Amino acid sequence: MTDTATAVFRINGTLQGPVVDILGQFLPELKALPREQAYDRTLDDLGLLTRCFQIFRKERSRFRYVLVDERRRPVSEDNVPLSCGRTLAEVIAMVVRTAAKRYFRRKLSPAAARAELEAEEARAAQRSPADELYDAIKAYLLHEWQVPLVPAYSEMDPALVRRVGAKILDCREADTLARLIADPDAPVQPMADEETQAATTPITFAVPFVSPFAPAAKAPVMPVAPVVHPRTASLDDVLTPDHQRLRAEAFTQTLLDPEVRAILPNADQIVRIGDVLRGVGGLPATALVEGLGLRKDQLAVMLMVAQDCIGSTVFGRLFGPRADPELVARIVERARLRGIGPTTEVIECAIFMRGVFARFGHRSRRD
Secondary structure, three states: OOHHHHHHHHHHHHHHHHHHHHHHOOOHHHHOOOHHHHHHHHHOOHHHHHHHHHHHHHOHHHHOOOOEOOOOOEOOOOOOEOOOOOEHHHHHHHHHHHHHHHHHHHHHOHHHHHHHHHOOHHHHOOOOHHHHHHHHHHHHOOOHHHHHHHHHHOOOOHHHHHHHHHHHHHOOOHHHHHHHHHOOOOOOOOOOOHHHHHHOOOOOOOOOOOOOOOOOOOOOOOOOOOOOOOOOOOHHHHEOOOOOEEOHHHHOOHHHOHHHHHHOOOOOOHHHHHHHHHOOEHHHHHHHHHHHOOOHHHHHHHHHHHHHHHHHHHHHHHHOOOOOHHHHHHHHHHHHHOOOOOOOOHHHHHHHHHHHOHHHOOHHHHO
């Protein structure tokens, strides 16, 4: 099996076994289910899944023998890799996405859901509305507090999801989400919830979206001092000797990192990824690295996500050798405002980039 398949296999085995057993001690309705069906039934019951997450956060010490790293040492942070190779935050996102996908199919494509139970191939030939919505929103399904919002997500059109982008993560309450759906261009005012914020690691972007292709502002973009950090990528390492383009070979080990592969669009297409990186100009790469202090993994993820959102043609104009420095500078400025820097998780970098280009949709699929 691939690294990803192996990780998912191990995660599912743990969730279906030890995790269900521990949760059953607190949830009689879960314990009453046949053990081999408990996990699937939980994914199909958003209320039960929400209660499971609440028990997990409240009784986390009970899971100490499950939450361990590859050396069997206890893991207390959500962003530290577990023995399966994934972080707890990634596992939670996987569960939330699976539950949401099932709900979307039951509500939006019931015939497809029934066919899937009989034969996955019967459904694969044509994409359903549920699949379209899931593909649009999956990058933003990250936290357990989103589970109760899945029914509200199912009311959204995929085009609307792509339009609002990462603003979805500002909507922690159904009322806030409803206001966003009613007026996608209005800035979101997230509700304060100290208890929820303490239990999760939310990613909030309070700055309204401004297209990087909007007319230039009257005041010029002011240059900013380079961000210096020990893990910031070395320009001499990632650029060709003449500093005119990215050197794709510098990212070979980075692209093998499981965390990076889990986020990269089309991670298995290594040759294509290399071609995209090789087409990035030295000036935009330098602006991103120096302006934000990016690590190599962050730089690769942000560039590949941008290419996935806007397609090869627009990507070349924005990040190629002849890129407009002002447009890149404005992206860097917006990233700084949203806290993107050398210590930012790669998933947050990906979400930021999808938020910037949300209105373009996934144009690379049509290039």
